[in-house]
Amino acid sequence: MxxxxxxxxxxHTLDPIEGGAVKATKSVCAALAEHGHDVSLYATGPSRLDxxxxxxxxxxxVQFAPMAVSLGFVAALRQAGKIDLVHIHQLYRFPQAxxxxxxxxxxxxxxxxPHGSLEPMLYHKRERRKAKRLYEMLIENRNLRKxxxxxxxxxxxxxxxxxxHLSPPAFVxxxxxxxxxFSSDKVGQGFRSRYGLGGRELVVWLGRLHxxxxxxxxxxxxAAVAAERPHAMLVLIGPDTVNYKATLHRLVxxxxxxxxxxxxxxxxxxxxxAALNEADLFVLPSHTENFGLAAAEAMAMGCPVIVSHxxxxxxxxxxxxxxxxxxxxxxxLSGAIRDLLSDDDVRxxxxxxxxxxxxxxxxxxxxxxxxDAYAAMIAAKRP
Numbered sequence: 187m188x189x190x191x192x193x194x195x196x197x198h199t200l201d202p203i204e205g206g207a208v209k210a211t212k213s214v215c216a217a218l219a220e221h222g223h224d225v226s227l228y229a230t231g232p233s234r235l236d237x238x239x240x241x242x243x244x245x246x247x248v249q250f251a252p253m254a255v256s257l258g259f260v261a262a263l264r265q266a267g268k269i270d271l272v273h274i275h276q277l278y279r280f281p282q283a284x285x286x287x288x289x290x291x292x293x294x295x296x297x298x299x300p301h302g303s304l305e306p307m308l309y310h311k312r313e314r315r316k317a318k319r320l321y322e323m324l325i326e327n328r329n330l331r332k333x334x335x336x337x338x339x340x341x342x343x344x345x346x347x348x349x350x351h352l353s354p355p356a357f358v359x360x361x362x363x364x365x366x367x368f369s370s371d372k373v374g375q376g377f378r379s380r381y382g383l384g385g386r387e388l389v390v391w392l393g394r395l396h397x398x399x400x401x402x403x404x405x406x407x408x409a410a411v412a413a414e415r416p417h418a419m420l421v422l423i424g425p426d427t428v429n430y431k432a433t434l435h436r437l438v439x440x441x442x443x444x445x446x447x448x449x450x451x452x453x454x455x456x457x458x459x460a461a462l463n464e465a466d467l468f469v470l471p472s473h474t475e476n477f478g479l480a481a482a483e484a485m486a487m488g489c490p491v492i493v494s495h496x497x498x499x500x501x502x503x504x505x506x507x508x509x510x511x512x513x514x515x516x517x518x519l520s521g522a523i524r525d526l527l528s529d530d531d532v533r534x535x536x537x538x539x540x541x542x543x544x545x546x547x548x549x550x551x552x553x554x555x556x557x558d559a560y561a562a563m564i565a566a567k568r569p
Contacts, residue, residue, distance in 0.1 A: 217552070340358065
C-alpha cells in the first residue's frame, strides 16, 4: 500500500434491494478501510439502512425522493474537510451530481463508476429517454467529462461505452469479494431441506427480478429442460423491485412449470450462501451485466455457471473453464443446462475451476489495482 488516503464514496442509496451496485460499493469501502485508508460512505435514505463497519457510513434524509435530493447531504459535503479523492457510484441522482459539483468547485479529484448505467441497452431505454437526455445535457455530461477518471469492472463494460467518446482516463478494476465470507464455516445449511428439495437438481438464479435479467428466457429454457428431467427445479432468488414477479408467475403458469419454480424473495448472508452451496448449477442469462457479481459469488462457492454473452466477464469464465457462455437463445440455453445437469463429472470439474477462478476477485488481489487507479488520478490533478 502507498500513502494512507482520505476517501469519500458517494451513492444515492444503500438499500440492498437495489442490487449489485450497493453491495459492490459497501464491499469496496470495507476493503479499502481494511487496507489502511480513511474511508467514508455517504448516501441518502432511511437511517435504518445505516450499518456499523470498518468505515464511516452516513445516511441523510431526503426532501425529494425520486431524485434523492438531500440538503443534509450538501451540508455534510461542506463540512467534510480535506479529502484526497471522491469516488462516485452510479449516475442520474442528486447526491452524485452534488458531489461532482462540489469537487469541481474545490478543485478536488473525483472518479465516476457507472456500474453499467452507460451500457447501450440501458442508456437507450425508451422509458424516460427524453428526460434522461435533458438531464445529461444539463448536468451528467459535465460530471463525466470533468472526472479525473472512470472506473469500469470489466474490459467489456469499458468497450461497450466507446460510443460516448468519454475523455477521462478509464481504469478497469473488477468487483471484489471477501473470500473469507465464502469459507465452509460461514456457509449456512439446510436450503434444500427448508424448501423440501432433497434429491432435486437445483438450477439457481440470483439477482433482482427485472426484465433485463433475461428471466423470461430462463423460464422458457427451463420448461424445455423440465419436460425431460422430472427432478429438476428452478430457484429464483431476489427482490421484486419493479413489480415483475406477477409477469413471471403468469409465464410459468402458461408454461406448465409453476410447481417446478420457486421464488424465494431476497436472501442474504448464510441463507444466500447455502442456496449457492447446494445448487447444482447457477445460471445468469442477463441481456446486459456490467460484471456479474452474482456469478462471481456462485463460483466462489464452487458452483459451475452458465452466463449469457451479455455478462461482461463471460469470456474470462469460459477461458478459465469455470462455466459456459451462451447466446440469448432458448434452445442454446436449455441445451447448456441439460448438458451440465446430465454430466456430474463435468460439473465437478467446472466447480473446482470456478472456485479457483474466483480467487482472482479476492480483495487482497484487487485492492492494489484500485489504489493504483486512485494514485494516477490524484497525481494528474496536482499542479
